[in-house]
Amino acid sequence: MGYVAARGGTEAIAAAEELVRRHRLHAAAPWLELEQLTERLRYLTDRVMGEGGLWAPELAARAIRQAEGDVIEAAHLLRAHRSTLPRLCRLRAVDADGLDPLRRIVPAFREVPGPQLLGRTLDYTGRLLDLADEDRARDDAAGAAGARVEPTEFETTLAGEATDRAAEERSARFPQRLLDVLRDHDLVVERRRPDDPEPVDISSFAVRPGIGRSGVLSVMARAETGALVNLWYRNILGPDNHLHEVTLGEVRHGELPVLVTHPHTGGDVRLGVVRATEVEAIEDLNGAEEDRTRFDVGYGLVAGHNERKAIAMANLDIAVHRHGADGALEQSVLMTTDGLDASGFLEHLKLPHYVTFRSMIERKQAMRTDRARQQRTGRHNRGANENGAQR
Amino acid sequence: MPTREELAGLLATAAAAPLRHLADAVLETSPPPVLLDGPTVGTAPLHVREPVERIRFGLIDVLVTRAEIELDGHRGWAMRMGDDRASTLAAAVCDAEVQRNGPLAADVLALCELVAAEHAADRARRWAELEPTIVHFEELDA
Numbered sequence: 001m002g003y004v005a006a007r008g009g010t011e012a013i014a015a016a017e018e019l020v021r022r023h024r025l026h027a028a029a030p031w032l033e034l035e036q037l038t039e040r041l042r043y044l045t046d047r048v049m050g051e052g053g054l055w056a057p058e059l060a061a062r063a064i065r066q067a068e069g070d071v072i073e074a075a076h077l078l079r080a081h082r083s084t085l086p087r088l089c090r091l092r093a094v095d096a097d098g099l100d101p102l103r104r105i106v107p108a109f110r111e112v113p114g115p116q117l118l119g120r121t122l123d124y125t126g127r128l129l130d131l132a133d134e135d136r137a138r139d140d141a142a143g144a145a146g147a148r149v150e151p152t153e154f155e156t157t158l159a160g161e162a163t164d165r166a167a168e169e170r171s172a173r174f175p176q177r178l179l180d181v182l183r184d185h186d187l188v189v190e191r192r193r194p195d196d197p198e199p200v201d202i203s204s205f206a207v208r209p210g211i212g213r214s215g216v217l218s219v220m221a222r223a224e225t226g227a228l229v230n231l232w233y234r235n236i237l238g239p240d241n242h243l244h245e246v247t248l249g250e251v252r253h254g255e256l257p258v259l260v261t262h263p264h265t266g267g268d269v270r271l272g273v274v275r276a277t278e279v280e281a282i283e284d285l286n287g288a289e290e291d292r293t294r295f296d297v298g299y300g301l302v303a304g305h306n307e308r309k310a311i312a313m314a315n316l317d318i319a320v321h322r323h324g325a326d327g328a329l330e331q332s333v334l335m336t337t338d339g340l341d342a343s344g345f346l347e348h349l350k351l352p353h354y355v356t357f358r359s360m361i362e363r364k365q366a367m368r369t370d371r372a373r374q375q376r377t378g379r380h381n382r383g384a385n386e387n388g389a390q391r
Numbered sequence: 392m393p394t395r396e397e398l399a400g401l402l403a404t405a406a407a408a409p410l411r412h413l414a415d416a417v418l419e420t421s422p423p424p425v426l427l428d429g430p431t432v433g434t435a436p437l438h439v440r441e442p443v444e445r446i447r448f449g450l451i452d453v454l455v456t457r458a459e460i461e462l463d464g465h466r467g468w469a470m471r472m473g474d475d476r477a478s479t480l481a482a483a484v485c486d487a488e489v490q491r492n493g494p495l496a497a498d499v500l501a502l503c504e505l506v507a508a509e510h511a512a513d514r515a516r517r518w519a520e521l522e523p524t525i526v527h528f529e530e531l532d533a
Contacts, residue, residue, distance in 0.1 A: 049451070054434065056454035058473060088433035088457050088470075093447045095440045102521065110528060118524040173518075179442050192445045199438055199447045214448040217441065221450050258437065258453055260470055267396040271403045272472045274437060274453060299443045303451040317443075 024068060037061035046275070046304025047071060051339050052078030053203065053222045055274050055303060072224065072343045079340060092259035092268055096301060097177065099278055101254035106178055108247045108282055114175020119253065178249035179280055179297050189285070189296045209331045216320060216333060220313040221302050224339025231332055232312035235319055246315050249280030249297065253305045277302050281314035287322065296321070393503060398489060401503040402482035403471045404510070413502055414481030417488045417495050422463050424484060430458035430476035462487035 038045050038057045041064075048060040052075040060078055067073035103119025106112045118124070130137075182188040200215035207219055220228060236245070255273035262269050281298040285291055298318025300310040316333055323329045336342065393401065402410065418424065434452040441448060456479040457470045467487025471479045485499045 053452055054454055055437070055451050056473065059454065082434060082452060082454075085454075086431065086433040087435065087452075088431060088455060089435050091435045091437050091453065093438040093440055096442055102517075103524075116526040117521060118526065119521060120524075177442060191443055197446060199449050201436070201449060203436075203449075203452070213444065214446055217448040218450075221448075256437070256439065256450075258472060260435065260455075262396050262399060263459075263468055264466065265395050267394070269396045269403065269470070270400040271453075271455065271470060274451065276439075276450065280442075297443050299441045301439060301441065301450060 024066075032065050034058050034061040034065070037064055043305060044069075044071065046306055047225060048074045048078060050303040050306060050309070051075035051222060051224055052082065054078050054082040072339050075224075076340050076343075089260060092261060094256050094259060096256075096278060097174070099252055099254040099256050099276060100273075101173060101252050102275075103251075103253040104175070105251045106249060107251065108178060108249050109181075112175070112178060113181065114173070177280065178282075182249075182282070182295060182297075187294055189291055189294045191296070207334050209334055211334065213317075213321075216330060217299070217301075217313075217317065219334055219337065220300070220316060223309070223313075223333075223337035224342065225306060225309045225312075227337040227339060227342065228309055228312040228316065231337060232315050232319075235316070235329055235332075246281045246283055246298070246318065248311065248314075249282050250278060251307060251311070252278045253307070254278075275304055277304065277306050277310040279307070279310040279314040281311070281318055283318045283322070290322075392500070393507075398486060398500075398503060399469065399482075401506045402469055402485055402499075405482070405502060405506045407475065407478040407481075409502060410478055410485065411481045413495065413498060414484040416498070417462075417484050417493065420494050421488070424467075424487070425461040426458075427461055427466070428457065428459040430456055430479045430483075432456045432474045432476065458483040460484060460487055463491050463493070465491035 038061050044064060045057055045060045048064055048071060049055055049057065051072070052060065052063070054060075056078070059081065060074065063074035063077040063081075064071075067077060101117060101119070103121060104114065104117045106116060110116075179188065183190075197212070197214065200211055200218065202211075202215055202218045202222070205211075207215060211219075253275065256276050258271045258274055259268045260271055261267070277300075279300040281300070283296045283298065285294060285296055290296075296318055298314040298316070298321065300313030300315075300317060302310045302313060316329070320327070320330045320333060433455060435455050436452050437450050438447040439450045440446070453472060454474055455470055455472055456475055458476070458479045459466060459468045460480070460483045461467075462484065465487050467483040467485070467490060469479050469482030469486055471482060485502070487493075489496045489499050
């Protein structure tokens, strides 16, 4: 068999693309509005923004709609779009302490500075599939939407009263983090650096082991959620080969301010907020070379509300630190958790591999022919030897 | 009277419709503006200082739109989150109107006051929603 160059398939590809467009546009359901995605499927849009590396709720919703709900495809569309845009400026770096919490729990301690604020969660209640009547659910939603647009006098009064309470509670809303409480009691290894290194920009430079902690944190913040959770699950064995269950310090979901420097005054302008999820993972140090009288802490911070990803990130941050910067775990974090990298390589397998597979077939056939010839030659030689021996 | 930065921040978060309406009114009463920059849609990386080593790292890029104009010799600058060229340009026009103390400067400041009040009410309403979810522990007798 020889190789024959071939072309074709353009019409079939165009027809396949048209089939996607037609069914996307003419599905047997009303057009999906962007607001429905951003307001009703918030975890989905948050995840696409986080993995796509761009905070842009409307564009994320467009990507989800275009990808027909394929999360990784949507993240891919968003990240590809980002790569076409210029970088206009650098925002002011914000301190993680400036996160205004919508939710804050501290699983490690009951009595902590500030409140245990559950926020919007079903963590402590049973979850069953809601089989409520569709029409009734739709009516309820419409009623709730109406009430939100036109607040009642009672709600307005309540909001006014809450303004005063909010002022009083401001210190409670920006509570001291558990890491600082542990520092006050000299219970945590001191890792604060006196210098202020420039962060690694993973969008401009290739990610390689030894990139430094800022690069590792950025890679995890942009990683695919499932990949990060899976990698954490595979690596919960500590250096002593016993199961390490890390205790969580802070688990917060809230808003970080987006600040930019005003070009004419040099002062800060607050453009709005980005929501983020933050986690501290407290590690009970017990390695032979470690300071067993103290704890160490891993940190996770991801865009949007994604507690699973932030918990996995915090656990992997401390695990990478304990395993050493050049270890296999850091390599796994850097090289295998990007959803676009992994799915891109996986999906290329769907492309035609006619030539490579044909060459594999020919190799196998050649080996088989060679083996048959060797067997024939072997039989011939054995026969000749046997005849010689008889003579 | 808000500072220049507060003004830019309030114009950055004002609702699109009243902002554009006001900018159109400004342009009807002013000399033609000179476009100095944009409006350009682009990204801006957000760095966060984490608490363990106190180092900065890149969390995510933020989609922003930026514009700058000159109106009657006064510069108006604006940046808003998201992809919205018209509203960002409108914010720059309103900023310039305040800088030149134009006839509609008071209207721009009134809009900003309204935006600030809405922010305060939103924060208060949100806290009123969240406050009941604070856990109050009860010590049990041994």
